[in-house]
Amino acid sequence: MELRDLKKISEQHKDKLQKIKVCAFDVDGILTDGRVWWAGEEIGWNRSFNIRDGYGMKVLQRAGYKVGVISGGNSVGLRKRFVENLGLDFMYQGSEDKRGSFLELMNEGYAAQEILYMGDEHFDIPLLKRAGFSATVPEACVDVKSIVDYVTQIEGGRGAAREVIDLLRYACDIYPEIPDFEN
Numbered sequence: 001m002e003l004r005d006l007k008k009i010s011e012q013h014k015d016k017l018q019k020i021k022v023c024a025f026d027v028d029g030i031l032t033d034g035r036v037w038w039a040g041e042e043i044g045w046n047r048s049f050n051i052r053d054g055y056g057m058k059v060l061q062r063a064g065y066k067v068g069v070i071s072g073g074n075s076v077g078l079r080k081r082f083v084e085n086l087g088l089d090f091m092y093q094g095s096e097d098k099r100g101s102f103l104e105l106m107n108e109g110y111a112a113q114e115i116l117y118m119g120d121e122h123f124d125i126p127l128l129k130r131a132g133f134s135a136t137v138p139e140a141c142v143d144v145k146s147i148v149d150y151v152t153q154i155e156g157g158r159g160a161a162r163e164v165i166d167l168l169r170y171a172c173d174i175y176p177e178i179p180d181f182e183n
Contacts, residue, residue, distance in 0.1 A: 031156070043076050049081055
């Protein structure tokens with residue numbers, strides 16, 4: 001499979017992407033492949049995450065973006081990954097009605113056009129329609145794919161969020177600081 005030229009595609013979305021200040025991601029189906037398993041009473045239902053998505057989120061945070069998740073799921077594993085491990089700026093979980101979480105971000109002073117949202121299911125549609133830039137994955141339901149700004153080439157849980165993060169990075173000239181070996 002030939003990968004898309006994300007730098008070229010970012011130019012098509014530059015007007016919307018350059019307004020973004022907050023990046024919010026759904027978890028199941030976006031940051032995971034949608035599979036869950038029981039990890040015992042202490043953890044509950046657990047998921048696997050892609051390290052490239054997490055690194056991309058950290059790059060955005062270092063560049064001054066507010067980054068977090070809005071998930072209908074609720075588990076200790078999510079808190080451990082996104083709060084304790086990645087130190088994301090926000091984490092809303094436990095309700096399929098995600099409108100309140102989106103409104104909380106707006107109440108912090110962010111306009112809807114300054115929020116990027118990535119989701120894949122019917123209950124994500126209100127946020128996807130309201131966000132300044134919306135994206136989903138190839139395996140999302142048809143209703144979602146028909147309304148978003150961008151559908152990734154990479155599947156959920158395999159670096160799809162990173163693909164969208166890279167679109168934003170290229171549109172806004174954000175590159176992680178990489179020191180030379182000698183320095």
